[in-house]
Amino acid sequence: xxxxxxxxxxxxxxxxxxxxxxxxxxxxxxxxxxxxxxxxxxxxxxxxxxxxxxxxxxxxxxxxxxxxxxxxxxxxxxxxxxxxxxxxxxxxxxxxxxxxxxxxxxxxxxxxxxxxxxxxxxxxxxxxxxxxxxxxxxxxxxxxxxxxxxxxxxxxxxxxxxxxxxxxxxxxxxxxxxxxxxxxxxxxxxxxxxxxxxxxxxxxxxxxxxxxxxxxxxxxxxxxxxxxxxxxxxxxxxxxxxxxxxxxxxxxxxxxxxxxxxxxxxxxxxxxxxxxxxx
Numbered sequence: 001x002x003x004x005x006x007x008x009x010x011x012x013x014x015x016x017x018x019x020x021x022x023x024x025x026x027x028x029x030x031x032x033x034x035x036x037x038x039x040x041x042x043x044x045x046x047x048x049x050x051x052x053x054x055x056x057x058x059x060x061x062x063x064x065x066x067x068x069x070x071x072x073x074x075x076x077x078x079x080x081x082x083x084x085x086x087x088x089x090x091x092x093x094x095x096x097x098x099x100x101x102x103x104x105x106x107x108x109x110x111x112x113x114x115x116x117x118x119x120x121x122x123x124x125x126x127x128x129x130x131x132x133x134x135x136x137x138x139x140x141x142x143x144x145x146x147x148x149x150x151x152x153x154x155x156x157x158x159x160x161x162x163x164x165x166x167x168x169x170x171x172x173x174x175x176x177x178x179x180x181x182x183x184x185x186x187x188x189x190x191x192x193x194x195x196x197x198x199x200x201x202x203x204x205x206x207x208x209x210x211x212x213x214x215x216x217x218x219x220x221x222x223x224x225x226x227x228x229x230x231x232x233x234x235x236x237x238x239x240x241x242x243x244x245x246x247x248x249x250x251x252x253x254x255x256x257x258x259x260x261x262x263x264x265x266x267x268x269x270x271x272x273x274x275x276x277x278x279x
Contacts, residue, residue, distance in 0.1 A: 009062030011172055012093075014038035014046065015069055019131045020099060023165030024065050024172075033173070036061065048080055054087050063095035063172050064088055066114070070230070072100060072107035073237050081110040085117050095120040097171045099164070102127050102183055103245045104237075111181075122171035123181045127159045127246055130186070130267040133199060134276050137234075140224075142199060143278055148210040150217045150235060151192045151242040157185035157249050158195065160262040167256040182252035186261050189247060195264060202268035203277050214239045 011028055015021035016037030028035040036057065038046035044056040048069055058064075066084075068077050085096065098114045101107045102125040114121045132138050133147075141147045164184055171177040190198070196209040212220075214235040221231035253261035271277065 008033055010034040010036050010060050011063045011065065012036045012038050012046075012057055012061040013065045013067075015065075015067030015099075016042060018067065018069070019129055019135055019161045020126075020164045020168065021065065021067055023161060024168050027165060027169045028172070031173075038064075048084075051083065051087075054084060055091070058088055058091040058093065061088070061091070061093055064093050064097070065168055065172060066096055066098045068099075068110065070234075071104075071237060072110050073104045073240075074106075074233055078106070078109040078113070082113045085113050089117055089119055093119060095172065097122045097124065097168055099168070100125045101241065102185075103241045120178045122177045122179070124164060124167055124171070125181065125183045125252075126164050127183075127185045128156050128242070129161050129164075130158045130264055131161045131271075133195065133268075134271040139276070142196075142207055145206060146208045146210055147192060147196050148212045148217065148220060149192055150212055150214045150239050152211050153191050153193065154242050154244050155189035155191050155194075155247045156242060157187075157189050157246065158264050158267075159184050159186045159253075160264075160267050163253050163257075163261045167253065170256055177256065180256070182256050183250040184252040184261070185246075185250045187249070187263050189249065190264055195268075198264055198268045199272070199277070202265075202272040205277075 013021045013024050013035060016025050017039045025035055025037055038057050040047050045053055046057040047053045068081055096114050096117060096119060100111055100123055111123050133142055138147055167182055193209040196207045200207040218231040218235040222228050
């Protein structure tokens with residue numbers, strides 16, 4: 001695939017401090033490409049809930065890595081994405097790379113918005129991130145020695161955020177990914193109990209997995225200070241996408257990058273080496 005020969009305009013990376021966005025920013029910066037971090041702490045700031053911040057963030061941007069917070073499946077997401085895409089195209093953006101959720105029917109509304117935008121687009125439908133165990137929802141439970149989660153014994157093809165970032169950067173900088181929808185998975189299926197066992201092996205600590213109901217999970221989040229409405233939505237989303245609908249592998253990483261995706265074992269070993277899980 002060839003590198004985009006268009007003028008090197010700025011890439012706006014929404015969620016630029018998040019799990020995939022931060023990695024995309026690092027890769028673009030390392031290549032000497034102009035990049036703008038789209039976040040509330042960015043300069044200028046970007047806030048999905050404040051459309052007055054959008055124009056400044058988009059100024060001079062030719063491409064956008066489009067990540068919606070908290071999730072494309074949440075109420076109001078489709079309307080916000082539709083408004084943003086219209087604003088982005090009107091401001092001169094000519095390439096959109098959307099991070100979508102695998103198995104999320106609501107997210108496909110935003111996918112259609114991007115497809116119908118009239119500019120170059122690529123869609124990345126990602127499975128459950130490996131990094132959710134070390135950078136987000138499940139970090140504290142792992143550190144506490146027990147992952148209580150509403151996933152039963154369903155298998156999931158956990159995907160590494162490093163792979164997602166590699167695919168995103170390829171789509172943002174090369175001409176061979178126009179009009180492509182990549183479903184991104186890891187190379188094998190693991191249950192959450194399997195994932196806990198992998199982390200146990202990597203850390204030398206006993207990490208258990210406790211299946212709980214969505215209601216129990218939401219109640220636990222509320223006990224830790226998460227607003228009740230958000231906790232319920234989050235538990236519902238996890239329950240939906242982890243009902244077995246995604247329990248199969250795809251070749252998205254291979255098609256986009258010409259290599260196999262990273263394995264969970266490698267992720268767990270490297271994460272453990274950083275000390276993020278203690279010990």
